Amino acid sequence: MKEFFKYVLATIVGLIAVSFIGIFLMIMVFSALVASTEKPVTVADNSMLVIDLTRQVVDRATNDPFEDLELPTMFSSVKTIGLDNIAEALQNAVDDDRIKGVYLDLAMINGGMASVEEIRNALIAFKDSCDKPVYACADKGILGQKAYYLATVADKIVVHPEVSVDFRGLGGEMMFYTQALKKIGIEMQVVRHGKFKAAVEPFMLDKMSKENREQQLTYMGSLWNHMLKGISAERGLSIEELNKLADEVQTFSKGRKAVAKGLVDAASYKDEVLDDLREITGIEGTEGVPVIGVKEYVKAPSSGKGKKYSRNKIAVIYASGEIGVSLSGDEAIEGDKLGREIRKVRQDSSYKAIVLRVDSPGGAVFDSETIWREVKLAAEEKTMVVSFGDLAASGGYYISCAADKIVASPNTITGSIGIFGTIPNFGGLLNDKLGITTDVVKTNENSDLLTLTRPMTPYERQMMQNTIEEGYDTFISHVAEGRGMTKEAVDEVGQGRVWSGENALELGLIDQFGGLQDAIKLAAEIEGLDSYRTVALPTQVSPLEEMLKMGGGSVRARILKNELGDKYRYYEYFKKATHMNGVMARMPYDIYLN
Incomplete structure (x- = not known):
């Protein structure tokens, strides 16, 4: 027996030693990989700046060391491109003689409409500041509607002869789970305020309510009309002509037909595109055209005059994702963490203003209230400007309404001022489907309040409704105070x-149109700053820290995203929906436009 324990102990010690050695070697390997991605970047003469929008567009460039490395699926990441990097690259390229033009690599854009608007406006500003051309090309698949809207700002739009332009108008589809839940014996008990608060409709109905259909048609019509105005101005086609083309559906009309209809300028093969690029860059013969991506270009030493260092700092604080709903591998806004970040800046005299960049469909009311309080306190001491990204709805609007000014794109999705609560009842599933019964012991009448194994009593439902009404009153009171409106007007x-x-500008919910750069300029203008520098917060972790914090949930999310592609969103939505417990201030649904 003594020998047995000796061998068991030796085995355990050996396993521990091997594990430590394995972890150490893994860190060494990944450190070497990360170091290989941090080599100095050089920009060749006569280069084209490539903006690859087949990547997922995010507000802020990531610090993920694995993003551009060819690694096994469990470690590889979804490739992204940051709006901040795009803006910086275009500003730098204006006076950089090494850059001869901008090449837009387009197909389907993995980003929201407001992100597209910001990139489009940055490209317009680039063209207005120099005589370098913007060349848009789609050489595979279908040129999606968002991508086409962006492409119309280019000096030339080229598609492969086998590529078609997807132009058919905007549409939306909702999934309803009521019948499925009924089949498995689950009842979703819903309490809400607001006839338009449609977040819970998938659990109550089997089709859209009249109010939900009305709101979708209103904002969708606004987005479409804005797109048509922009396309019309650049392509010389009237809005009536564009709507006729959309009604006829261009999705299956390939390259040369799109040229004939005036949607694009040329249907060209790869070799013809290269000839165009050689002409732009002044390269003769059959030599290759030097190109550099946005991510690399912003790391390269600048060839122009550097900006003077300024002691005046403007904090740009990013708030992206669901509020308080942190699921494995998903970005989320945690009330305490974001509140602490705002508070640190408020208490730091070196910061003259704060710009809060919000891209969120909302989430938990408690976290929203925590952040709102810090925004309000900050606005009382410093200039506080909020910049809306693709989404700033419900809780996303809640955390923003106390700011001095709100800046958004015409096609930002916002509003959704309302709250709801959901309590699932698994009694039918447990009792009827699985044969599991429950019994209760309690000291008082309502000690088993809001259990998940039976329906709510009338008393419990009324208590929930009262909580929702109080929460809604708090929400509209905050908005009324922040926006200088009456509670009745907000309601x-x-x-x-x-x-x-x-719509939001007309209703007084925002102050002006613009992107993040416009919000920063507005904050500087309010403060009267002639010179300033921006500091992006929260501080991103180092590549090594990013690797070390990667847990099982993150790895699982990476694998699913890589395997499912854009279909991952359906899994993600259902996952979020099943985690919606308690009182929420969230968008009615997730919106995806092609």
Whole structure:
């Protein structure tokens, strides 16, 4: 027996030693890989700056060391491109003689409409500041509608002869789970305020309510009309002509037909595109055209005059994802963490202003209230400007309404001022489907309040409704105070209704149109700053820290995203929906436009 324990102990010690050695070797390997990605970047003369929008567009460039490495699926990441990097690259390229033009690599854009608008405006500003051309090309698949809207700002739009332009108008589809839940014996008990608060409709109905259909048509019409105006101005086609083309559906009309209809300028093969690029860059013969991506270009030493160092700092604080709903591998806004970040900046005298960049469909009311309080306190001491990204709805609007100014794109999705609560009842599943019964012992009448194994009593439902009504009153009170409106006026445009940025400006929910750079300039203008520098917060972790914090949930999410592609969103939505417990201030649904 003594020998047995000796061998068991030796085996355990050996396993521990091997594990430590394995971890050490893994860190060494990944450190070497990370170091290989940090080599100095050089920009060749006569280069084209490539903006690859087949990548997922995010507000802020990531610090993920695995993103551009060819690694096994469990470690590889979804490739992204940051709006901040795009803006910086285009600004630098204006005076950089090494850059001769911008090449837009287009197909389907993995980003929201407001992100597209910001890139489009940055390209317009680039063209207005120099005589370098913007060349848009789609050489595979289908040129999606968002991608086409962006492409129309280019000096030349080229598609492969076998590529078609997807032009058919905007549409939306909702999934309803009521019948499926009924089949498995689950009842989703819903309490809400606002006839437009449609987040819970998938658990209550089997089709859209009249109010939900109305709100979708309103904001979708606003987005579409804004797109048509932009396309019309650049392509010389009237809005009536464009709507006719959309009604006829261009999705299956390939390259040369799109040229004939005036949607694009040329249907060209790869060799013909290269000839165009050689002409732009001044390269003769059959030599290759030097190109550099946005991510690499912003790391390269600048050839122009560097900006003077300024002691005046403007904090740009990013708030992206669901509020308080942190699921494995998903970005989320945690009330305490974001609140602490805002508080640190408020208490730091070196910061003259704060710009809060919000891209969120909302989430937990408690976290939203925590962040709102810090935004309000910050606005009382410093200039506080909020910049909306693709989404700033419900809780996303809640955390923003106390700011001095709100800036959004015409096609930002916002509003959704309302709250709801859900309590699932698994009694039918447990009792009828699985044969599991429950019994209760309690000291008082309502000690088993809001259990998940039976329906709510009338008393419990009324208590929930009272909580929702109080929460809604708090929400519209915050908005009324922050926006200088009456509670009645806020309620009129609230009720959970979703609006486009264009609608929101008319209703007084935002102050002006613009992207993040416009919000930063506005903050500097309010403060009267002639010179300033921006500091992006929260501080991103180092590549090594990013690797070390990667847990099982993150790895699982990476694998699913790589395997499912854009279909991952359906899994993600159902996952979020099943985690919606308690009181929420969230968008009615997730919106994806092609």
